[in-house]
Amino acid sequence: MTDTSAMDLRTSRRGFLGTATAAAATISAMSLSGCSETAKRPFAKNSHGLIANGDTVLLQGDSITDAGRNREREGTPNDPAMLGGGYAHFIAARLLAERADANLKIYNRGISGHKVFQLAERWDKDCIALKPNLVSILIGVNDIWHKLDGHYDGTVEVYEKDYRALLARTKKELPGVKLVVCEPFVLRTGAVTEKWFPEFDTYRTAAKKVATETDALFVPFQSMFDEAVKKAPPAHWAGDGVHPTMAGACLMAETWLAAVSGAKA
Amino acid sequence: MTDTSAMDLRTSRRGFLGTATAAAATISAMSLSGCSETAKRPFAKNSHGLIANGDTVLLQGDSITDAGRNREREGTPNDPAMLGGGYAHFIAARLLAERADANLKIYNRGISGHKVFQLAERWDKDCIALKPNLVSILIGVNDIWHKLDGHYDGTVEVYEKDYRALLARTKKELPGVKLVVCEPFVLRTGAVTEKWFPEFDTYRTAAKKVATETDALFVPFQSMFDEAVKKAPPAHWAGDGVHPTMAGACLMAETWLAAVSGAKA
Numbered sequence: 001m002t003d004t005s006a007m008d009l010r011t012s013r014r015g016f017l018g019t020a021t022a023a024a025a026t027i028s029a030m031s032l033s034g035c036s037e038t039a040k041r042p043f044a045k046n047s048h049g050l051i052a053n054g055d056t057v058l059l060q061g062d063s064i065t066d067a068g069r070n071r072e073r074e075g076t077p078n079d080p081a082m083l084g085g086g087y088a089h090f091i092a093a094r095l096l097a098e099r100a101d102a103n104l105k106i107y108n109r110g111i112s113g114h115k116v117f118q119l120a121e122r123w124d125k126d127c128i129a130l131k132p133n134l135v136s137i138l139i140g141v142n143d144i145w146h147k148l149d150g151h152y153d154g155t156v157e158v159y160e161k162d163y164r165a166l167l168a169r170t171k172k173e174l175p176g177v178k179l180v181v182c183e184p185f186v187l188r189t190g191a192v193t194e195k196w197f198p199e200f201d202t203y204r205t206a207a208k209k210v211a212t213e214t215d216a217l218f219v220p221f222q223s224m225f226d227e228a229v230k231k232a233p234p235a236h237w238a239g240d241g242v243h244p245t246m247a248g249a250c251l252m253a254e255t256w257l258a259a260v261s262g263a264k265a
Numbered sequence: 266m267t268d269t270s271a272m273d274l275r276t277s278r279r280g281f282l283g284t285a286t287a288a289a290a291t292i293s294a295m296s297l298s299g300c301s302e303t304a305k306r307p308f309a310k311n312s313h314g315l316i317a318n319g320d321t322v323l324l325q326g327d328s329i330t331d332a333g334r335n336r337e338r339e340g341t342p343n344d345p346a347m348l349g350g351g352y353a354h355f356i357a358a359r360l361l362a363e364r365a366d367a368n369l370k371i372y373n374r375g376i377s378g379h380k381v382f383q384l385a386e387r388w389d390k391d392c393i394a395l396k397p398n399l400v401s402i403l404i405g406v407n408d409i410w411h412k413l414d415g416h417y418d419g420t421v422e423v424y425e426k427d428y429r430a431l432l433a434r435t436k437k438e439l440p441g442v443k444l445v446v447c448e449p450f451v452l453r454t455g456a457v458t459e460k461w462f463p464e465f466d467t468y469r470t471a472a473k474k475v476a477t478e479t480d481a482l483f484v485p486f487q488s489m490f491d492e493a494v495k496k497a498p499p500a501h502w503a504g505d506g507v508h509p510t511m512a513g514a515c516l517m518a519e520t521w522l523a524a525v526s527g528a529k530a
Contacts, residue, residue, distance in 0.1 A: 080350065080511045089511075090358065096512035097519070100497035232365035246345045246354075247361035254362070 048102075049261035050134055050178045050217065051095070056105040058132035059088040060119060061139050061182070064243060065110025077105035084108055086244065090253030107132070115143045115154065116162040123166065128173050135170060135177055136256070138221070139163070140184030140203045141242055148195060156199070160206035167214040179216035180260060181207055185225050187234035192241030219259045221252060313367075314526035315399055315443045315482065316360070321370040323397035324353040325384060326404050326447070329508060330375025342370035349373055351509065355518030372397070380408045380419065381427045388431065393438050400435060400442055401521070403486075404428070405449030405468045406507055413460060421464070425471035432479040444481035445525065446472055450490050452499035457506030484524045486517060 051057060056077070059065055067086025073079045078096060083089040088108040095104055109126040111118070116139050119126075127135060143159045146152035170177055184203050186192045204222055211218040228237050228251060237248035244252060316322060321342070324330055332351025338344045343361060348354040353373040360369055374391040376383070381404050384391075392400060408424045411417035435442055449468050451457045469487055476483040493502050493516060502513035509517060 078511075083511075085345065093355065093511045093515035096501075096510075097515040100493065100501055100512060228365065236361075236365055245361075246343075246348075246358045247365060250358035250362040 048099075050180070050263045051099075051102075051104065051260060052133065053099075053102040054104070055102075055133035056130060057095070057107070057134045058127060058130055058136070059091065059106070059108045059110065060127060060135060060137045061110040062114045062142050063110070063112035064141070065108060065138055066112045067108075067110070067249070069108050069110070074107070074109065077107055082108060084110070085246075085249075086110075087249040087252035087256065090250050091256055094253065094257060110138075113142055113146075114139065115146065115152065116140065116159055116166060117154075120162060120166050120169075123169065127170065132174065133176075133178060134180065134260075135174075136180035136182060136219075136260075137166075138182035138184070140207055141186065144196065144200055144203055145191070145242070156202045156206055159203060160210060163207065164210045164213065167210055167216065171214065179211075179214055180219060180256075181211035181214070181216040182219045182256070183207055183221045183223075185222040187225055187229065187238045187241045189234035189238070190240030190242070217259060217263050219256055221255065224251065224255050313364075315445070315528045316364075316367075316369065316525060317398065318364075318367040319369070320367075320398040321395060322360070322372070322399045323392060323395055323401070324356065324371070324373045324375065325392065325400060325402045326375040327379045327407050328375070328377035329406070330373060330403055331377045332373075332375070332514070334373050334375070339372070339374065342372055347373060349375070350511075350514075352514040352517035352521065355515050356521055359518065359522060375403075378407055378411075379404065380411065380417065381405065381424055381431060382419075385427060385431050385434075388434065392435065397439065398441075398443060399445065399525075400439075401445035401447060401484075401525075402431075403447035403449070405472055406451065409461065409465055409468055410456075410507070421467045421471055424468060425475060428472065429475045429478065432475055432481065436479065444476075444479055445484060445521075446476035446479070446481040447484045447521070448472055448486045448488075450487040452490055452494065452503045452506045454499035454503070455505030455507070482524060482528050484521055486520070489516065489520050 064086060065084075065088055067084035067088065069084030069088075070079075070081035073082035076082055078092060080089065083092050083106070088106075088110070092106040092108075095102075095106060107130055109130075111122075119137070119139060140159060140163075143152070143154055144156075147154060167179060167181075170179065184200075184207055186196060186200060208218055210216075225234075225237055225248070228248075232247075234241060236245065237251070238244045329351060330349075330353055332349035332353065334349030334353075335344075335346035338347035341347055343357060345354065348357050348371070353371075353375070357371040357373075360367075360371060372395055374395075376387075384402070384404060405424060405428075408417070408419055409421075412419055432444060432446075435444065449465075449472055451461060451465060473483055475481075490499075490502055490513070493513075497512075499506060501510065502516065503509045
């Protein structure tokens with residue numbers, strides 16, 4: 001479960017992840033200690049990384065992204081209710097505070113229970129139509145969870161194939177789009193039992209593979225949580241092993257922001 | 266309105282704010298740019314500052330602190346619904362993520378509409394009984410707002426006297442308690458018109474005065490927002506000039522954390 005190394009923040013063939021190794025250092029430094037200067041600063045360096053001024057940022061995925069967002073507000077970028085109560089909310093709050101003058105538009109379109117093929121079904125409305133400059137996707141836990149529960153007959157091969165097609169379609173329909181593929185993760189508590197393994201790891205590997213093929217930035221959330229459980233029990237980060245607590249969501253946001261800020265467009 | 270300098274994070278007579286000048290540097294650096302190392306780290310330095318492992322932290326105040334918190338959960342520390350949707354929520358999320366192993370207990374007991382005398386009325390239940398190690402208070406905007414609206418006949422002298430008594434009582438009943446006095450602030454938009462000034466500034470001055478007298482850490486939120494409006498219009502930070510937006514609340518939390526982490530117990 002810990003074989004995803006910090007170097008998952010690999011160097012892109014296209015080169016837009018030229019400083020990904022710096023971001024990788026972030027993740028490997030997840031002892032959560034760090035720069036002695038930092039405590040004197042309310043905010044991290046205003047590095048733009050993958051997000052340029054004026055960009056539209058779309059966060060996509062399942063319940064972890066959804067986090068109770070208000071569907072009725074989904075057309076209003078930056079609206080707190082639209083953003084839900086998870087990592088998307090923390091990412092948006094920091095971006096809008098730190099880069100208040102950047103005219104960013106941030107959307108959350110995660111939907112609880114979704115698997116990768118369901119993202120594809122609603123991609124025209126919930127991605128392409130928004131014309132995002134950056135699309136971040138966290139998907140995969142339901143592809144295996146619903147299978148383990150007997151409610152789905154997909155395989156990791158289907159997941160990988162569907163995910164690859166979704167990313168290719170996104171790049172084709174949104175030329176120049178910046179892609180972020182977030183690693184699916186679980187914590188060994190709650191709903192997550194030994195029967196999830198080693199199969200779950202194959203989904204993580206598949207996500208990493210399609211990210212590499214697509215020149216997407218890969219954010220290694222599993223490695224992050226594997227480090228985090230050295231500090232506090234799994235339930236501190238995700239009560240049921242799948243859905244992050246407030247602390248888990250905050251940690252995800254900080255890691256995502258560090259990775260995205262460290263990557264160069 | 267901008268006469269509160271960064272040096273409001275003064276050196277305490279008692280000395281527990283020995284590194285307050287570092288925190289002051291934070292605030293004066295509110296251009297939101299900073300340490301080049303920071304972007305590589307998901308979290309600020311794990312400086313404990315005023316908050317020790319095992320501490321109970323209480324955030325007190327009016328609607329800005331309240332921010333829609335769930336009263337039914339108020340007995341459950343660290344509960345996201347109990348924390349509301351404002352700066353208390355952002356402070357708690359970061360503390361619980363960054364210091365996951367510190368066994369912190371964080372409470373929000375702000376109540377919308379309250380003035381300083383109303384804090385005093387409920388202080389036994391909503392402060393002393395919790396036995397907090399650190400008490401942070403943000404109070405004052407209603408003391409003047411309700412007066413301007415004709416619903417209250419208090420004066421800045423009453424505010425200062427009541428605030429001084431509240432802090433003295435807190436120190437007496439909770440020996441060793443660490444106190445944080447947050448500067449009342451407004452932004453010149455929405456409900457905040459010219460008729461608020463210069464009277465509003467006298468409330469800020471009074472808060473600073475009682476903080477100094479009580480050896481409390483003073484967090485200069487007005488200075489922070491005065492800098493922030495150079496980056497984005499007042500409504501970006503507080504739609505009605507009083508209640509912070511998500512971006513405003515996030516900025517407050519980061520500034521509070523930087524100040525509290527920079528101060529030494």
